[in-house]
Amino acid sequence: MVPLLLFSGISAVLLQTTVFQYLPWIPDLLLILCVYLGIYHRSVGGAAGAFFLGYGLDSCSGVPVGMNAFAMSLVFAVVAAVSRRLWLNNPLSVLSLVLLAVVLKTSAFLFLGEFGELTEVLQPMVARYVMWDATVAMVLTPLIFPLLYRGEPIDYRV
Amino acid sequence: MQRLLRRYRVILSCGFFLLLSLVLAAVNVRAPYQLDPVGVLLLEMMHPLQVGATAVGRRAEHLWARYVALWDVRAQNEALHKRLEELEGMAYRAQELDLANQRLERILALREALGTAAVAAQVIGRSTVAWVQTVILDKGERHGITKGMAVLAPEGVVGQVMSVGPRTTRVLLISDPNSGVDALVQRSRVRGIAAGTIDGECILKYVQRGDEVQVGDQVVTSGLDGIFPKGQPIGTVARVGTKDSRMFQDVEVMLSAELSKVEEVLVVSPGVTRAGE
Numbered sequence: 001m002v003p004l005l006l007f008s009g010i011s012a013v014l015l016q017t018t019v020f021q022y023l024p025w026i027p028d029l030l031l032i033l034c035v036y037l038g039i040y041h042r043s044v045g046g047a048a049g050a051f052f053l054g055y056g057l058d059s060c061s062g063v064p065v066g067m068n069a070f071a072m073s074l075v076f077a078v079v080a081a082v083s084r085r086l087w088l089n090n091p092l093s094v095l096s097l098v099l100l101a102v103v104l105k106t107s108a109f110l111f112l113g114e115f116g117e118l119t120e121v122l123q124p125m126v127a128r129y130v131m132w133d134a135t136v137a138m139v140l141t142p143l144i145f146p147l148l149y150r151g152e153p154i155d156y157r158v
Numbered sequence: 159m160q161r162l163l164r165r166y167r168v169i170l171s172c173g174f175f176l177l178l179s180l181v182l183a184a185v186n187v188r189a190p191y192q193l194d195p196v197g198v199l200l201l202e203m204m205h206p207l208q209v210g211a212t213a214v215g216r217r218a219e220h221l222w223a224r225y226v227a228l229w230d231v232r233a234q235n236e237a238l239h240k241r242l243e244e245l246e247g248m249a250y251r252a253q254e255l256d257l258a259n260q261r262l263e264r265i266l267a268l269r270e271a272l273g274t275a276a277v278a279a280q281v282i283g284r285s286t287v288a289w290v291q292t293v294i295l296d297k298g299e300r301h302g303i304t305k306g307m308a309v310l311a312p313e314g315v316v317g318q319v320m321s322v323g324p325r326t327t328r329v330l331l332i333s334d335p336n337s338g339v340d341a342l343v344q345r346s347r348v349r350g351i352a353a354g355t356i357d358g359e360c361i362l363k364y365v366q367r368g369d370e371v372q373v374g375d376q377v378v379t380s381g382l383d384g385i386f387p388k389g390q391p392i393g394t395v396a397r398v399g400t401k402d403s404r405m406f407q408d409v410e411v412m413l414s415a416e417l418s419k420v421e422e423v424l425v426v427s428p429g430v431t432r433a434g435e
Contacts (some may be wrong), residue, residue, distance in 0.1 A: 013204065018211035022219045044171040055182075059197040066183030073179050077172040086374050112183045115206040 004151040008033055009053050012036045017060045027136045030057055032144050034072045035101050038079025040095070040152070050076035062076075066130070071108035073100045091142055102134040169237050170215050200288050261422050268424055272387060277301050277425040279327065284418075291334035291358055292320070294379035295423065303327050306385060308426045314391035314414030315323040315339060315352075315379060316423050327425065332392065333358045340383035343369075344376040351409060352377060360393060362409035369407065371398050377411050385428045 012029035020026040028055050037046040054072030058065040079097055086093065163170065186194065262278075280303070283294030285430050297303055299322050309316040309329045317331040320337075330337050333354040341352040341362060348360040348369040365371055375395040381388025391414040399408035 010204075010207070014207050014211045017213035018208055022215050022222075042168055044167055045166065047171040051179060054179065055196070056204070058196070059200040060208065064183065064186040065194045065197050066179050066181070066186050070176065071182045075174040080172065080296055081169065096307060112187055115184050115187045122351035130412065131309065139264050 001082050004148070005033075005037070005041075005049060008148060009049065013053070013060055016057065025136060027140055028066070028105075028133055029140070030054070030072065031073055031075065031133075031142070032098065032107060032141050033148075034077050035094070035098055035141070036145060038076045039083045039097070039117065040149070042080040042084060046080065047073065054117045056089050067109060068125045070103050071105040074108050075104050078104055081104055083119045092147060094139060095138050095141060098137050099134055102137055106133075214395045223260060231336065250256075258421075261312070265424055266420050268310060268312045274319070274426070274427065274428060275302070276427070277303055277424055278302075279425055280422055281423065282326075289335075289356060291317075291331035291337075291354060292421075293329050293331060293417075295319070295329060295425070297425065298323045298325040298327050300324050303425050304427075306428055308386045308390075309426065310387075310390055310424045310426055311420045311422070312413040313394065313416070315386060316415050316417065316420055318385060319425065329423075331419055333360055336365075339386055339392060343371055343374075343375050343381045343395070344378050345365070346370040346375070349380060349382075350377075350409065360411040360413050362395070363406070363408045364413050365409050367400060367405065367407055370406060370408055371395055387426060 012033055016026055021070060034050045034053060037049050041049070050072045052067050054067075054069035057063070057066070057068040057072075061068075079101060082097065082100075127152070160390060180264040182194075182196075182283055213407060215344075237322075249350050269278065275326040277297050279295035279297040281293045282296045285292040294302075303319060303322050305319055305322055308317040314331050314350040317329045317334070319327055320326045331354065332339055332352060335354050337354050341348070342349045342431050343365075346369070348365055348371055350365045351362050352360055362371070362377060373395050377392045377395060379386040379388060379392060393411040393413040395409055397408070397410040398412075399401040401408070
C-alpha cells in the first residue's frame with residue numbers, strides 16, 4: 001500500500017502545483033489524501049505521510065515551509081482521533097470529516113498567518129476560497145476514496 | 159516506558175510532527191525558507207516531474223483554448239446571428255414603415271390634388287386566377303365607397319369599383335379584359351379606350367389609322383366617361399402596330415401603375431376632375 005500512497009501523494013503534489021493551476025480553482029487532493037490516511041492509516045507512517053505531504057506541497061508551491069505541513073499534520077491528528085472513536089465507513093461521515101478537514105486547514109492557515117502578520121493577506125483569500133475548497137473536496141472524495149481503498153491489501157479492508 | 163511509547167506512538171508521532179511543522183512554519187512565515195532542511199532536495203527531486211506536468215498542463219490548456227473553448231465561440235456566434243436577425247428584422251420593419259409613409263404621402267398629395275373627398279384604402283387581396291384582374295380593398299360602403307367609383311394610385315389609374323360590401327370593395331383592374339377607360343394621347347389628343355387584355359396588359363382601342371400615336375406618348379384619362387378624373391396617367395405607349403386589313407391601329411400601353419405591386423389606393427367619386435383643370 002505504501003507505494004500506492006507514495007505515488008498518490010507525489011501525483012497530488014504535482015497536479016496541484018502544475019496542471020490544476022489552469023483550473024478556476026485548485027482541488028485539494030492532498031487534503032483528501034490526508035483524511036484518508038487519518039481514517040485508514042492511524043499509524044506513525046500515516047502521521048509522517050501527512051507531514052511530508054504538506055511539506056512537499058510547501059516546497060513545491062512557494063508557500064512558507066511548514067504551513068501546509070502543520071495544517072496536514074493537524075488534519076491527520078484530528079481525523080485519526082475522531083475515526084478512532086467513531087465508525088466512519090459510510091460516505092456521509094467521511095464527507096463530514098472532509099468538511100471538518102477544510103475548516104481545520106483554513107483555521108491552521110489563519111493561525112499561522114498571525115505569526116507572519118499574514119492575516120490581512122490570508123483572510124480575504126480564505127473567505128473567497130474556503131467554500132469552494134470544501135465543495136470541491138467533498139465532490140472529489142467519493143471518487144478518490146474508493147480508488148485508494150481498492151489498493152489496500154484485502155486483509156486490511158474492513 | 160517502552161510499552162507506553164508503543165501504546166501512544168501514534169499520538170506521540172502526531173505531536174512530534176505538529177511541533178516540528180509548527181516550528182518550521184513559525185520561522186518561515188516571518189522569513190521564508192530560513193529553515194527548510196529538505197525542501198531543496200524535495201524540489202530537486204520533483205523538478206523534472208513538475209517540468210513534464212507543466213508542459214502537459216500547458217498543452218491541455220492550449221487544447222482547451224483552441225478547440226474546446228470554441229464551443230463558447232459557437233454559442234456566441236449563434237447569439238450574434240440571432241441578434242443580427244433581430245436587427246435585420248427591425249431594419250426591415252423600419253424600411254417598410256418608411257416606404258409605407260412615402261406611399262401614403264403620395265396618396266395624400268393625390269387626394270389634395272383631386273380637390274375632393276376621396277377614400278384612401280389598402281389592397282388586402284388579389285385575384286388568384288390570371289384571367290380575372292381584380293383586387294380587394296379594406297374599405298367599403300361604410301366608408302362611402304359606391305359601385306362605379308374610380309380607383310387611383312399616385313402613379314396612375316388602377317381600376318374601377320365593381321362591387322361593394324359593407325367593409326370591402328372589389329376593384330376591376332384596368333388590365334382586365336372587361337375594363338374600359340376613356341383615354342387620350344396627351345401629346346396629340348387622340349382619343350381611344352384603354353382596355354385590358356387576356357394577358358393582363360393594356361391596349362388603346364379604336365385609334366384610327368391616320369391618328370398620330372408614337373411610342374413613348376403618354377396616355378391619360380379623358381374625363382369624358384364621367385368616372386375617372388381628367389388627366390390621370392394611364393401609361394405610356396409601348397408599341398404601335400398597323401395592319402393593312404384593319405381599320406384601327408394596335409396600340410399597346412405600358413401601365414403607369416404597377417398593378418401587381420400597388421398597396422394603397424384612392425377611391426374617387428365619379429365626375430371628379432383634377433384640381434386646377
